[in-house]
Amino acid sequence: MTCPLCLRVEQTQTHQYPYLIHEFENSYLYLGEHQYYRGYCVLVTKEHYKEMTDIPEAKREVLFKEMMIAHSAIEKAFLPKKMNMCSLGNVVPHIHWHFFPRYADDANFNNSPWLQMHLFETVKVTPDERSELINKVKDKIF
Ligand SMILES: [Zn+2]
Incomplete structure (x- = not known):
């Protein structure tokens, strides 16, 4: 079976995935397809790595900086009380971070965002809202 995130990377490179916020050297930052938590985004590595330890050492530092830039941009755009970040990969074992x-x-607030997972799909964005939210984060990426 094709990895769904490898497929997303491929769709991004052929301009078929409209949730792209920013292309970094080693990763893509996407707006989440659901916005139960306003500003939910996902950072996906361009290459398929199952574990973080599979990432070549030379790329780790750059990737960490990309993660920090993404984190900071989302934080500035949405002013949350707290950012939750997680990387699990049990369902899709291609390194990605949820913000x-x-x-x-x-x-x-004191619980994992995943406990509300059953409600995620109830908060979809229209194409207009999607552009607005993408631009909101894009404006904060330096
Ligand atoms: Zn993959």
Whole structure:
């Protein structure tokens, strides 16, 4: 079976995936397809790595900087109370990081964002909202 994130990388490179926020040297930053947590984004490595330890040493530092730039841009764009970041990969074993901005009015603030996973698909964005949110993050990437 084709890896869904390798497929997404391929679709990005052929301009068929409209959620791209920014292309870094080693990764792509995407707006999440659902926005249950406003500002939810995902950073995906261009290459298929199952574990972080599979990333060649020479790329690790650059990739970490890309992660920090993404983190900072999302934080500046949405002003969350706290950013949650996670990389699991049990379902899709291609290294990626989820960025969940968490807000003060979040009823489940002390819990993992994944506990609300069943509600994620209830908050989809229209193409206009998608462009607005993408630009909001893009404006904060330096
Ligand atoms: Zn992959």
